[in-house]
Amino acid sequence: MRILLVEDQAKLLSFAKKGLEEQGIQVDAISDGDEAWEMATTVPYDALVLDIMVPGRDGLSILRGLREKRNNVPVILLTARSTLPEKIEGLNLGADDYMTKPFFVEELAARLHTVVRRKAGDSSHLLRFDDLCINLLERKVSRSGVNIDLSTREFELLEHLMRSPRRVFGRMQIYEHVWGYNMDPETNLVEVYIQRLRAKIDKDHVKKLIRTVRGVGYALGES
């Protein structure tokens, strides 16, 4: 697999490039938007990873340009944390996924794989588990077709769990991914939000969608 990685922070760029290459992904690393556009339009990459903010042509503009040319290559956007509107605009423009910085390189590699595979089958922007379904693009959640309202945090917590169904996440991991800070070991935020999620998603407790693993964390799916 060969991809184009566009990011202006030199350190992050070389770090990510190295990490991805260790996992057998060929990476062309570029820090300038105009150059990136040049490459993206001439080389048939398997996927692009675009930072939104780069000198020259920015990530969103590159994405828009490609889609106007009917170029359907898978694209993952990199955004600073908390720029939710941009995430959504990006998805509207035809991005396939987004990641907030900072991120783990392994996770980026994993998403690249899914995104590339998914393009063949084309069920983009939807994550499913059991009768639960969330739409990244519209930021909507439904259970057996019935819509459910979630707050931002609730949504992102659920999103994180649904990206790796059945996998158990420690509180720390969840906290770092969803909240983005290092965990204050004295907070019980995660527990509280798990409980709020359950209340909305799992209303009648008929089916235990979120499993508690005592002493460790939580996972989507039954025991």
Add this chain to the structure above:
Amino acid sequence: MRILLVEDQAKLLSFAKKGLEEQGIQVDAISDGDEAWEMATTVPYDALVLDIMVPGRDGLSILRGLREKRNNVPVILLTARSTLPEKIEGLNLGADDYMTKPFFVEELAARLHTVVRRKAGDSSHLLRFDDLCINLLERKVSRSGVNIDLSTREFELLEHLMRSPRRVFGRMQIYEHVWGYNMDPETNLVEVYIQRLRAKIDKDHVKKLIRTVRGVGYALGES
């Protein structure tokens, strides 16, 4: 590495089995599709090699069934030369590779290795011994496919034993690894938890999964 090989031509089957085993791959060889389905759904193989044409349930059907059950085990399909359409259908159904008969066993072995390595993200966290299987990511334990509930300590004790099957661990070692402190020489915690593990894992004492080595410690596996 342990795989399931399904192929109805007896000669080819035994030939391939022998060849793969010479390369250090454990092979369960089966010629009937229904039996194969049975095995594939109960034993956590590292990969499957399925001939498309076999008596009983055919290869494509087995593959489809597994994927519907969200079983993501690597699958290599065997096809007669010239049945190209089936290859393609197979890959759409989620096969990882295919080979046309006749083939060189060495090549099959090589492809098995690549395919398994590629999926390693999903299977490297599985520990197996006999029909016992624990999944580190999901923190689940199963015996012959039946789920077993373990508490945190129980799980970690079992994990420790399973990381070096057949090896005998002294109480001290176990205590230090699983509990993390230096052993208080007056406690019998390890014994207690070994007993609890046995009760859950080895319910009927039919098979002695955990062996006691008097005066020394414990080990996974029979004498």
Add this chain to the structure above:
DNA sequence: CGGCGCATGCGTATTCTCCTCGTCGAAGAC
């Protein structure tokens, strides 16, 4: 007001201790 973060008390699964009984093995006598 709704979303969010923080703090507190409560119920309970889990852990640990304590104690007894059964079993294994070594050594000694015949």
Add this chain to the structure above:
DNA sequence: GTCTTCGACGAGGAGAATACGCATGCGCCG
């Protein structure tokens, strides 16, 4: 070589202590 006895070690049960996660309520901020 065989049988017996004794000591030590591990098995197992049952209750007390603990830590963990759940629920709930409150104040704050946009």
